[in-house]
Amino acid sequence: MSKSRGRFGIHGGQYIPETLMNAVIELEEAYNHYKEDPEFNRELTALLNEYAGRPSRLYFAEKLTRELGGAKIYLKREDLNHTGAHKINNVLGQALLAKKMGKTRLIAETGAGQHGVATATAAALMDMECVVFMGEEDTRRQALNVYRMRLLGATVIPVTTGTATLKDAVNECMREWTRRIDDTHYCLGSVMGPHPFPTIVRDFQAVISREIKAQILEKEGRLPDAVLACVGGGSNAIGSFYHFIEDKEVRLIGCEAAGRGADTFETAATMNVGRVGIFHGMKSYFCQDEYGQIAPVYSISAGLDYPGVGPEHAWLHDIGRAEYVPVTDDEAVNAFEYLSRTEGIIPAIESAHAVAYAQKLAPQMRKDQILVITISGRGDKDCAAIARYRGEDLHE
């Protein structure tokens, strides 16, 4: 496998049609050039700070800490970023890169709609055309985000193929990219897909752990004992983990969406139920049947409703550096409500998966230990769906 690029252990690689190969090679070359370019980095930092509102706060959740009665809990407030989630970190980086490469059009897949909204936002800011592919099922679950994208000037294309969710939106993006490659950059939203995407997206999201590290050293004078984040494709999680990977004393815990339970068919807990496979340009873990057909997955969270996981997570799992735990719909919805009432912070239903596991973990930890939870996004977009889950007939 000497020619293969972008490996994380056995995972990663570039399993894509020949039509796309020169585009990803060109992207890798451009990225390697610009990531060292002081002017590019100045522009990106200015966008992140002045436009997106970074650095995001590392907030000591005193009430939550007291109620759970164990570790000191800090919340990394990615929900406070412009557009309401961590997705903007990656999108500003990729859009700026695409612009430097002379591309005039961005395409993106979206599940919950947060990545689509972020891409539409960057496209508006940078005068680029934007087309977002979103599973039809998700356009219903996240109608507000569809409106936001259109408001920002993007075209939203509902995807009706397959299960009409996130994986199908990715399929449609890949098809669109093979159709129109010259002027178009595929602004992939997670640490997945063919190399160099898992690396590029990770580098742009690594700002999260870079900040957590500096902030916790400032506040506590030491590193945290555990960092928790939700994992779908895994971009906010890898961003939260990255600068701690070498700090072996910091536990890294990814919270997967177990849907109705990791022992049921209605789950998206890839690391817990999946097998190694090749899909969407990468080798990694995937939910699939015995013949390699990709399994329909389920989670209440449109953003975690994905049958695979990023290759770097698969590798961190293989070497035992990070743990991946399943969290059910019920647990996540309870955590969504719990954090809202306890701290006055409504988390995205995705992020609520990490909060749910913290509710179990924190009480088992000592009071002098420190737990950081990344709140990857805010939960306004989820209110109607959670109300419906609780039997309230609330429609947007």
Added chain:
Amino acid sequence: MSNIAKAFDHGKAFIPFITCGDPDLETTAAAVRAAVENGADLVELGIPFSDPSAEGPVIQAASLRALTGGVTTDKIFDLVRDLRRDVTVPMVFMTYANVVFSYGAERFIRTCQEIGIDGLILPDIPYEEKEEFLEICHQYGVDLVSLIAPTSQNRIASIAQEAEGFIYIVSSLGVTGTRSEITTDLGSIVAVIRENTKIPCAVGFGISNPQQARQMAEVSDGAIVGSAIMKIIGEYGREAPAHVGKYVRAMSDALK
């Protein structure tokens, strides 16, 4: 020499693609036999995949119908065993990497050899990733077919030098499916291929009528047609084999 070369022995090759199991395997078997009786020189058998990201709507729909009907890789192996009782033209599988990887690449490719499959086309395995499958293919005498696209440019020479069986030239940007016209400068792509290898090359993606097939075969060694055939099968279902035979006859005659 690989069996695949035989398909190109007597002039330009006509290569039909058929998704196995749409609407059922009996229809697939009859359609393959009808294609062969009417001049198909090589048959591409599609093993359906749940998420065929290189396919347009027609083959996506065919794959979905086949999977919904309960077809599996093992049942398709049985189909080939049955076909090989009388079908002698070269046959290759076209599927996605995960279908092979998940079955166990060695177990899959060893079975290909046992049942008489001559080659493997995996659209999501580019040049950089082929070694993982190539060594096993060599061990069992199955050709791993390389694809070249309109965007391949400086990659054409390296791909061609290491290519086996035949080279699959993707006619134009985008996914599979019929197109009203193909504007790629295929002549200059073929010229670079010819400088680097002696193995034949055939053009696929977007070809649906005899005139297009003739045009493609003029610049290369053959024409591959998938969506147009799966459209016939989608339309006529179990009655499709006779229509497929008639279509293949017209296409094949156009190339001779």
